[in-house]
Amino acid sequence: MPFKALWITETPDGKFERNIIERVIDDLPQGEVVIKVLYSSLNYKDALSATGNKGITRKYPHTPGIDAAGIVEISRNEQFATGDEVIVTGYDLGMNTCGGFGEFIRVPAAWVVRKPHGYTLKECMVLGTAGVTAAIGLHKMELLGMSPERGPIVVTGATGGVGSMAIALLAKAGYEVIAVTGKSHAQEYLQFLGAAKIEDREFVNDHSGKALLRPHWAGAIDTVGGNTLLTLLKGCKPEGMVVSTGLVSSPKFDATVYPFILNGVSLLGVGSAETPMTTRLVIWDKFSDIWNIKDKLNAIAKEVTLDELSLTYIDSILQGKIMGRIVVKVAADK
Ligand SMILES: NC(=O)c1ccc[n+]([C@@H]2O[C@H](COP(=O)([O-])OP(=O)(O)OC[C@H]3O[C@@H](n4cnc5c(N)ncnc54)[C@H](OP(=O)(O)O)[C@@H]3O)[C@@H](O)[C@H]2O)c1
Incomplete structure (x- = not known):
């Protein structure tokens, strides 16, 4: 099944180009869980990856995006089933594993967190990394x-x-x-x-x-x-x-x-990125409880498309111009 993804390529003269291309799930890295990405978010590290920083991403072509929130499409792990709402932040996502700036990711089950109670997938990405x-x-x-x-x-x-x-x-x-x-x-x-x-x-x-x-x-x-x-x-x-x-x-x-x-x-x-899953689960629980900042998230976030991300916001974050969080609408809900 073809899907859209931001694709960073290195030209023979060492420059880095951004394009939105069509990919197929079979070309994604191996992993137990395929997730349809409804939302991602822009982090400073994504902009470094998207502009050719080899301290972040060793090999190109590549799809950045260290955050992803969406719906399980295929699972070969009993903890997750098709249709589950899940999030992935950090680990190797978006660094050397194709990331959330594409409509699908395929990742190890050990990276996946169930969406916390009381938050939408979009709100989870306002929080994000x-x-x-x-x-x-x-x-x-x-x-x-x-x-x-x-x-x-x-x-x-x-x-x-x-x-x-x-x-x-x-x-x-x-x-x-x-x-x-x-x-x-x-x-x-x-x-x-x-x-x-x-x-x-x-x-x-x-x-x-x-x-x-x-x-x-x-x-x-x-x-x-x-x-x-x-x-x-x-x-x-x-x-x-x-x-x-x-x-x-x-x-x-x-x-x-x-x-x-x-x-x-x-x-x-x-x-x-390397924080153990036990600590992550404590953190997401606190977001649902004593650290619930849901009432602030709308004001913090600006929603953009993959095209807008590529054309404008990746450069803006590197220039220190962003206020709050850029949330990326990746795949359509249906
Ligand atoms: N350790 C981790 O796990 C982790 C996770 C996420 C991010 N990070 C790192 O945390 C940093 C911030 O990430 P972010 O995603 O929040 O980036 P961001 O949204 O771009 O925020 C960075 C902010 O720093 C201020 N700033 C920019 N250039 C500056 C300079 N030269 N001197 C002083 N202040 C400057 C600006 O805020 P003001 O205009 O308000 O001063 C800017 O909005 C990055 O270095 C990123 O790599 C680390």
């Missing part, structure tokens, strides 16, 4: 004893996918959130998500050369890396926690050990 990443960050902090009484939490890259999700989740969980953004026009959006204070990027871009700063925040969820991550560590209260999730500014930072050995600050990492 960005929501899972922010939630794992908060989950890890709380496992180490973080609580709203300990002080404010900074979120950087505040208007982006992970940032928007982190603000909504932290606010829902009762935290005071300081949102750090480069977009001066985003005040209303960030307040709607639950930010108590909004600061410019310079707020967490210290160049004093000091090893420690006057402590400001109890913790942070950082998407930026580089000097921003360093500043977050230096200005964190004793026993605070900084979660590193991203590198939109830089993958490198030039730290000293002082925040760790004098203030007992913890640096926590999130690698959502």
Whole structure:
């Protein structure tokens, strides 16, 4: 059966082209579950894969899309049956396994999660990898004893996918959130998500050369890396926690050990793609329960077609221009 997919090809002169082509299920990688993808979403990693980043995708041609939500078409695993509504985020989907920017995926059953109660497939993709990443960050902090009484939490890259999700989740969980953004026009959006204070990027871009700063925040969820991550560590209260999730500014930072050995600050990492299924199930359960942010999802999301994704949004996310989450309508429901 032919289906439509975004197809990234490498030209002989090392350039990368995007086209929407027709493929067949037999050409997909092996796996126990074939899923008809109704929705996907755009993540920073997808844009890197779609523009030829071989740290993400080794071999082309390829279909990116690290998130997918849809309906089981064929299952060779007893846990899933034709017609089940399911989601896949991370693992190797969209990296070296053809991903959610095609109308069908074929994946191992071990990657598949049943759609949580109370959410539509589209809403699951508004959450997607960005929501899972922010939630794992908060989950890890709380496992180490973080609580709203300990002080404010900074979120950087505040208007982006992970940032928007982190603000909504932290606010829902009762935290005071300081949102750090480069977009001066985003005040209303960030307040709607639950930010108590909004600061410019310079707020967490210290160049004093000091090893420690006057402590400001109890913790942070950082998407930026580089000097921003360093500043977050230096200005964190004793026993605070900084979660590193991203590198939109830089993958490198030039730290000293002082925040760790004098203030007992913890640096926590999130690698959502490789997060064990047991933790994923805890996270999706919390989305249905104490971290239910359904009331925010419509405002966070913009729905686009595969064509619009290819022509516009892949480039926009690389330029840091996206506010919130881009949800991709992939296959028609019927
Ligand atoms: N660890 C994981 O499992 C995981 C999962 C998902 C994403 N990530 C990573 O997290 C990062 C964010 O991903 P995303 O999908 O949320 O991307 P996104 O939607 O593009 O958000 C990134 C945001 O960062 C801010 N920003 C952009 N360039 C910046 C710069 N040079 N300096 C400071 N801020 C800048 C912008 O927000 P403002 O304009 O509001 O400042 C932008 O909207 C990426 O590095 C991605 O690879 C990691």
